[in-house]
Amino acid sequence: MMPPAEQEIISSRPQPNNVFAATNRSENMAVHAQPPVSASNNVNPCLDDPQQMRETQGRCSILRESLRPVTLKFEEVGYSIKVVNTDGNWWKSPEAKLDRVILGGVTGVVRPGELLAMLGPSGSGKTTLLTALAGRLPGKFSGSITYNGQPFSGYLKRKTGFVTQDDVLYPHLTVLETLTYTALLRLPSKLTKEEKIEQAELVIMELGLTRCSNSIVGNALLRGISGGERKRVSIGQEMLVNPSLLLLDEPTSGLDSTTAQRIVATLRGLARGGRTVITTIHQPSSRLYKMFDKVVVLSDGCPIYSGNAGRAMEYFGSIGFKPGDDLINPADFLLDLANGVASDVKQCNQQENQGRAEQDDKSSTKQYLIASYKKNLHDLLTTETKENYKDQKIPMQIKFPSRGSEEQWTTTWWEQFKVLLQRGLKERKHESYSGLRIFQVMSVSILSGLLWWHSNPSHIQDQVGLLFFFSIFWGFFPLFNAIFTFPQERPMLIKERSSGMYRLSSYYFARIAGDLPMELVLPTIFVAITYWMGGLKPSPLNFILTLFIILFNVLVSQGLGLALGAILMDVKQATTLASVTMLVFLLAGGYYIQHIPRFIAWLKYTSFSHYCYKLLVGVQYTDKDFYECGFGKQCKVLEFPPIEQLGLSYKGWDVFALILMLVGYRLLAYLALKNGLPR
Numbered sequence: 001m002m003p004p005a006e007q008e009i010i011s012s013r014p015q016p017n018n019v020f021a022a023t024n025r026s027e028n029m030a031v032h033a034q035p036p037v038s039a040s041n042n043v044n045p046c047l048d049d050p051q052q053m054r055e056t057q058g059r060c061s062i063l064r065e066s067l068r069p070v071t072l073k074f075e076e077v078g079y080s081i082k083v084v085n086t087d088g089n090w091w092k093s094p095e096a097k098l099d100r101v102i103l104g105g106v107t108g109v110v111r112p113g114e115l116l117a118m119l120g121p122s123g124s125g126k127t128t129l130l131t132a133l134a135g136r137l138p139g140k141f142s143g144s145i146t147y148n149g150q151p152f153s154g155y156l157k158r159k160t161g162f163v164t165q166d167d168v169l170y171p172h173l174t175v176l177e178t179l180t181y182t183a184l185l186r187l188p189s190k191l192t193k194e195e196k197i198e199q200a201e202l203v204i205m206e207l208g209l210t211r212c213s214n215s216i217v218g219n220a221l222l223r224g225i226s227g228g229e230r231k232r233v234s235i236g237q238e239m240l241v242n243p244s245l246l247l248l249d250e251p252t253s254g255l256d257s258t259t260a261q262r263i264v265a266t267l268r269g270l271a272r273g274g275r276t277v278i279t280t281i282h283q284p285s286s287r288l289y290k291m292f293d294k295v296v297v298l299s300d301g302c303p304i305y306s307g308n309a310g311r312a313m314e315y316f317g318s319i320g321f322k323p324g325d326d327l328i329n330p331a332d333f334l335l336d337l338a339n340g341v342a343s344d345v346k347q348c349n350q351q352e353n354q355g356r357a358e359q360d361d362k363s364s365t366k367q368y369l370i371a372s373y374k375k376n377l378h379d380l381l382t383t384e385t386k387e388n389y390k391d392q393k394i395p396m397q398i399k400f401p402s403r404g405s406e407e408q409w410t411t412t413w414w415e416q417f418k419v420l421l422q423r424g425l426k427e428r429k430h431e432s433y434s435g436l437r438i439f440q441v442m443s444v445s446i447l448s449g450l451l452w453w454h455s456n457p458s459h460i461q462d463q464v465g466l467l468f469f470f471s472i473f474w475g476f477f478p479l480f481n482a483i484f485t486f487p488q489e490r491p492m493l494i495k496e497r498s499s500g501m502y503r504l505s506s507y508y509f510a511r512i513a514g515d516l517p518m519e520l521v522l523p524t525i526f527v528a529i530t531y532w533m534g535g536l537k538p539s540p541l542n543f544i545l546t547l548f549i550i551l552f553n554v555l556v557s558q559g560l561g562l563a564l565g566a567i568l569m570d571v572k573q574a575t576t577l578a579s580v581t582m583l584v585f586l587l588a589g590g591y592y593i594q595h596i597p598r599f600i601a602w603l604k605y606t607s608f609s610h611y612c613y614k615l616l617v618g619v620q621y622t623d624k625d626f627y628e629c630g631f632g633k634q635c636k637v638l639e640f641p642p643i644e645q646l647g648l649s650y651k652g653w654d655v656f657a658l659i660l661m662l663v664g665y666r667l668l669a670y671l672a673l674k675n676g677l678p679r
């Protein structure tokens with residue numbers, strides 16, 4: 001049973017509307033002569049069409065239920081960072097750091113149903129403010145940001161959609177796959193898999209991505225869909241979950257004006273459905289500007305306007321700034337002012353102009369505008385855009401669930417694991433079985449097979465060398481492959497974890513499980529070739545044991561690579577550290593030096609290659625094996641000095657040490673990830 005308060009919220013919610021139907025309506029409102037951009041039958045039944053809504057009743061009510069109108073208030077939001085002192089005397093105290101103000105007290109309010117645009121020149125602080133409003137700003141900011149009067153919470157995290165300026169997407173997945181996996185991970189378990197997939201398809205239609213739905217997303221190195229299409233995929237990922245609060249950073253940059261208009265119209269449609277939508281935008285056309293309900297204009301981090309978009313020109317006129325040309329795009333005019341350019345401004349009122357002394361330079365214009373904003377802040381904020389929605393009953397102050405339910409996930413651990421595993425396998429099959437990698441392993445295996453061609457125990461030194469080579473090669477190779485894993489995945493992990501998409505543990509286990517087949521097939525092929533070519537003991541049992549030990553070694557070495565990558569999160573640093581570590585393992589492994597001085601002999605116990613080598617030798621030779629130790633004399637292989645030094649009687653300990661490392665490195669990697677990523 002739904003609690004009465006919640007029922008009331010849902011029943012009093014504005015009629016859900018189809019995004020694109022709303023899009024077309026708002027487009028028609030904004031530009032009469034403009035034909036609708038989308039096909040009119042692109043309908044998401046959960047958002048509008050009552051006919052289809054009846055047919056998809058269950059899914060629709062579940063999605064609509066998730067909408068919680070959010071009133072976002074931000075007051076005097078300020079943010080500074082430390083920067084290196086670059087004044088004339090920096091060399092005297094190069095370490096000295098100065099505070100640089102990025103945001104200087106920005107105030108505003110956005111209500112459900114409203115679309116707010118942040119305008120300002122490049123570097124004026126739009127992204128920083130947007131990130132702060134999305135609850136993702138690292139470090140502390142001053143002032144306050146509240147959501148229905150409450151601070152940001154884990155619950156709100158899952159109700160917030162955040163589209164970053166740079167699209168973070170998997171390049172090898174198609175558009176349909178990308179959105180389907182997002183739907184499977186982010187939509188509630190109450191929906192069936194088919195319903196989730198259907199929802200992804202609807203979003204594809206709504207965003208006009210049908211034509212490229214089966215094309216790969218691509219990136220700078222891999223040709224895929226266009227930049228604009230990629231941006232729409234990012235927006236689609238957030239639209240899918242029907243967020244109550246949607247924030248977008250430059251969703252229209254790089255798009256043609258028709259597509260940009262279509263995106264903004266979609267955002268306006270989403271807002272009209274009871275959501276709170278905030279976007280930064282660089283240079284909107286006047287057609288786009290008309291679709292905004294509110295604007296915040298920033299100049300060097302300080303606001304010069306925050307309020308009703310339709311009243312901005314009137315306000316600036318009232319403080320003495322009127323455009324020379326009445327047909328000017330309001331956004332261009334506001335950007336000129338934010339840049340301190342007032343040359344195209346008419347002198348409109350002598351009296352008002354008295355307040356601003358001679359402002360022929362940019363900074364005094366900016367200062368005047370900032371001061372005027374502060375003086376008029378109260379009036380600006382109380383001029384609401386309510387008239388646009390007076391027919392909509394949007395509840396303004398819904399309390400979000402208390403802390404207990406913050407950690408509720410939309411899907412179960414097992415569901416997350418399955419989807420992440422499937423997605424990971426699909427994305428990485430290209431890299432793991434890339435021709436280059438296969439060539440690398442095959443060429444090394446054939447070459448070493450030829451070099452050790454049918455070696456036999458009479459050349460014991462060579463044969464032991466082959467076993468040591470196994471342990472070192474399959475220590476290096478997986479280690480260096482695994483190092484890249486988490487530094488490369490970091491942007492995606494940050495994005496998805498910030499929106500509370502899945503648990504870190506489900507991601508981590510899915511990643512490890514997904515890597516298993518890929519990491520184990522190549523060494524198996526390698527051993528199968530080199531073992532038989534190299535003339536090692538021709539017994540299936542010995543072969544299987546050798547293979548088993550090498551695969552074990554691969555997993556341990558991979559774990560070390562994962563841990564180094566997760567701790568340092570920097571590929572360059574991690575590879576440097578890994579090469580030093582492997583060099584130590586190589587030297588202390590027990591093959592090159594048999595008489596390591598006591599004070600440093602412990603080093604070998606840190607080396608998984610040492611344990612692997614010992615186990616390989618132990619599997620290969622028994623008491624019954626002999627080699628020619630000179631002048632026709634036969635000696636026991638186990639008495640061959642390099643083998644004798646190894647101390648083969650402690651095999652149990654060697655296995656135990658490897659198991660310890662296998663678990664330990666992976667645990668370390670997990671803890672490092674947990675520490676270094678948003679909760």
Ligand SMILES: Nc1ncnc2c1ncn2[C@@H]1O[C@H](COP(=O)(O)OP(=O)(O)OP(=O)(O)O)[C@@H](O)[C@H]1O
Binds near residue numbers: 081102128129
């Ligand atoms: N962590 C940081 N380190 C250094 N500088 C920073 C940092 N964060 C923000 N800045 C600086 O703060 C200013 C505002 O940055 P922000 O990205 O918010 O601007 P913006 O208005 O979104 O710019 P654009 O439109 O070009 O994206 C810029 O000058 C930027 O260099």
